[in-house]
Amino acid sequence: MKNWPLWEVFIRSKNGLEHRHCGSLHAADANMALENARDVYTRRMEGVSIWVVESKHVVASNPENSGELFEPAKDKVYRHPTFYDLPDEIKHM
Amino acid sequence: MKENLIKYILGIADNSLILGQRLSELCGHGPSLETDIALTNISLDLLGQTRSYFQYAAKLKGENTTEDDLAFLRKERQYLNALLVEQPNGDFAHTIVRQFLFDGFHLLFLEQLRTCADTQLAAIAEKSIKEVKYHFRFSSEWVKRLGDGTEESHEKMQVAINDLWIFTNELFLMTDAETAMHREGIGVDLESLRADYQEQISEIVEEATLQIPETKYWQKGGKQGIHSEQMGYILADMQYMQRAYPNMQW
Numbered sequence: 001m002k003n004w005p006l007w008e009v010f011i012r013s014k015n016g017l018e019h020r021h022c023g024s025l026h027a028a029d030a031n032m033a034l035e036n037a038r039d040v041y042t043r044r045m046e047g048v049s050i051w052v053v054e055s056k057h058v059v060a061s062n063p064e065n066s067g068e069l070f071e072p073a074k075d076k077v078y079r080h081p082t083f084y085d086l087p088d089e090i091k092h093m
Numbered sequence: 094m095k096e097n098l099i100k101y102i103l104g105i106a107d108n109s110l111i112l113g114q115r116l117s118e119l120c121g122h123g124p125s126l127e128t129d130i131a132l133t134n135i136s137l138d139l140l141g142q143t144r145s146y147f148q149y150a151a152k153l154k155g156e157n158t159t160e161d162d163l164a165f166l167r168k169e170r171q172y173l174n175a176l177l178v179e180q181p182n183g184d185f186a187h188t189i190v191r192q193f194l195f196d197g198f199h200l201l202f203l204e205q206l207r208t209c210a211d212t213q214l215a216a217i218a219e220k221s222i223k224e225v226k227y228h229f230r231f232s233s234e235w236v237k238r239l240g241d242g243t244e245e246s247h248e249k250m251q252v253a254i255n256d257l258w259i260f261t262n263e264l265f266l267m268t269d270a271e272t273a274m275h276r277e278g279i280g281v282d283l284e285s286l287r288a289d290y291q292e293q294i295s296e297i298v299e300e301a302t303l304q305i306p307e308t309k310y311w312q313k314g315g316k317q318g319i320h321s322e323q324m325g326y327i328l329a330d331m332q333y334m335q336r337a338y339p340n341m342q343w
Binding site: 004025026027028031032035036039040043 | 126128130234
C-alpha cells in the first residue's frame, strides 16, 4: 500500500455550491479513491458530491515564483469592488 | 409471543453487536489509514443498529431493562448471534471475507424485514438498509480486488473463503423463535433467502476468480447460544467495564 498513488479530494457541501478541496488520501485506483474519500471525509455529513483527482495531475505554481506572480496585486486595492455604496436591499454581497 | 419476539430481536441485534465489536478491535490497526476508518465506520453503523434493536427489546422486556443490560450483562449462552460473526479478524482476507459473507445475507434479510408486520422492526430495517448496502459494496469491492489481485492476495482470499464458508449455512437455519415469528408475519423466512444468497455471492466470488468450496459438514450453534471458543474472549473484552464497575456510566 506504500506505493498507492496520492489523490486530492474535493467535496461539495451542498447542491449549488462549488466543490472545495478538503484533503488527500492514498488509493490504488480512482474507484477506491472515491470510496476512501467517502469514508474519510464525509463521515459528518460534509458533502453531497465527491471529486477525486490523482495528485500528479495537479499542476501547481512554484513557491519560488510567488514574487512575480502574486505581489504585484498587493498595491492595487482598486481591483476590490469596495468603492461602491450598496443599497441595503441587496443581500448576499 | 412476547418472549419469542424478544428472542427474535436479540438474534438480529447480536449479529450486529458481535460483528461490530470484532471490527472495533481493528480501530487504529487497519492495514491503511483509509481502510482503518472504513472498517470502524462499518463497526459504528452496526453498533448503531444494535442500539435500536436493544432499545426496542428492552422496552418489550420491561422491568427497567436497559439497552446496556442487554449488551453487557448477558451470559455467553444468552447471546444468539451466528458463529460467522464471532470468528476472529485474522488477516485482512479473513476480515473482508467474513464481512462479505455476512453483508450479503444482512442485505437480503433487511429487505424482507422492512416489509414485516412489526412497524418498529420494519422502521429499523428501512434505516439500516442504506448502511448495509454500502457495507456490501465495500466488502464485495475488496473481494474482487484481492481475489483477482496478485498471486499472494488470491491465495489468501481463497484460504479465507475455505475457512469461513462452513459458517454460512447457519444463517439460514430457522430457530424456534424465528419460525414462530415467521408464522406471526413478523419474522423473515430465512430458507427463502438461500437461493438469492448463493447466486449473489457466487457471482462476485466468480468475478474475483475465487471458488466456493465443496462442503459437506456445516458449523452451527451460535444462534442457539452454543458458541465457538472465540466468544468468551469477545465477551471478556466487551463486558469487562460493566462487570468490574457495575452500573458505571461514561
